[in-house]
Amino acid sequence: xxxxxxxxxxxVTQMGxxxxxxxxxxxxxxxxxxxxxxxxxxxxxxxxxYNNEISxxxxxxxxxxxxxxxxxxxxxxKIRSTKLEDSAMYFCASRPExxxxxxxxxxxxxxx
Amino acid sequence: xxxxxxxxxxxxxQEGDSAVIKCTYSDSASNYFPWYKQELGKRPQLIIDIRxxxxxxxxxxxxxxxxxxxxxxxxxxxxxxxxDSAVYFCAAPNSGGSNYKLTFGKGTLLxxxx
Numbered sequence: 001x002x003x004x005x006x007x008x009x010x011x012v013t014q015m016g017x018x019x020x021x022x023x024x025x026x027x028x029x030x031x032x033x034x035x036x037x038x039x040x041x042x043x044x045x046x047x048x049x050y051n052n053e054i055s056x057x058x059x060x061x062x063x064x065x066x067x068x069x070x071x072x073x074x075x076x077x078k079i080r081s082t083k084l085e086d087s088a089m090y091f092c093a094s095r096p097e098x099x100x101x102x103x104x105x106x107x108x109x110x111x112x
Numbered sequence: 113x114x115x116x117x118x119x120x121x122x123x124x125x126q127e128g129d130s131a132v133i134k135c136t137y138s139d140s141a142s143n144y145f146p147w148y149k150q151e152l153g154k155r156p157q158l159i160i161d162i163r164x165x166x167x168x169x170x171x172x173x174x175x176x177x178x179x180x181x182x183x184x185x186x187x188x189x190x191x192x193x194x195x196d197s198a199v200y201f202c203a204a205p206n207s208g209g210s211n212y213k214l215t216f217g218k219g220t221l222l223x224x225x226x
Contacts, residue, residue: 033213043148043156043201043216055211091155099144099163099205101214103155 002026004104006092012110016081021107023075023092032075033093033101034067036060043091049075082111114139114204118217125192126225133220135202136184144212145185147176148201150219156201160187192224 005024013019025032034046047057047067054067066078075094079086092104115138125131137145143164148156162169162176162185169176175188189196199219205212 031212035214042218043203043214045213045215048211048213050211056206056213058213095212099212100146100158100161101212102158103148105155 004092004094004102006090006104006107008107009105010108010110012112013082015084015111019079019082019109021077021079021090021092021109023077023104024073025075025092025094026096026102027073029094029096029102031055031095031101032069033095034077035091035093035103036088037091037106038088046077046090079109082109084111087111114142114206114215116202116204116215116217118202118220120220121218122221122223124223124225127192127194129192131187131189131192131196131222131224133187133200133202133222134184135186135204135217136182137204138183139204139206140180140183142204142206144205145176145178146203146214147174147187148203148216150199150201152198159200189222192222194224194226197222197224 007022032049035043037043047061048055064080068076089106091106093101095101118135146161149159150156160174162178173190178185201219202217203214
């Protein structure tokens with residue numbers, strides 16, 4: 001069964017550094033998402049992407065964040081200048097035309 | 113936007129008992145309600161979902177019920193097993209357009225004691 005994949009599984013970075021989190025959605029899926037989960041808390045929506053553009057973003061997704069689909073398979077989340085409070089698990093998700101969203105295994109981002 | 117409340121936050125049951133987790137939502141236009149299971153350090157895994165045109169859906173030991181009038185939906189797990197121990201999240205999508213970003217509840221930590 002196809003799955004969403006993400007790399008790296010764990011990223012440690014210093015405050016102020018740029019990070020890029022990578023995702024490979026399930027092929028033939030059309031909608032792509034990034035969510036984050038701070039340890040022990042609920043999953044929070046960051047951004048959705050469809051037809052090569054952002055379709056919606058949350059208030060968390062400020063100018064420090066950007067997303068890109070550089071080719072037909074990858075979907076990336078970039079954080080330009082990381083802050084301590086960006087430490088969280090970041091999940092990529094994708095869905096086909098209809099409802100079900102499938103989540104990747106996540107990237108644990110630790111900002112020191 | 114959508115607001116999802118989930119109860120209880122923790123639930124402990126004996127193996128073989130049933131477990132029920134309840135969620136309420138605010139947007140009456142929401143029409144799709146998934147449940148995710150998340151084991152420690154793992155991804156949220158879709159276990160069952162229900163669309164607004166039905167009131168109940170079953171998949172083996174798991175069922176979900178939906179009351180659109182009251183705007184609440186529930187997850188029912190029967191004959192619980194230790195491997196059911198996990199955090200369970202309900203979610204509801206925003207109703208605008210086809211984006212379907214999910215708003216999650218705060219989660220329920222289910223512990224099944226052998």
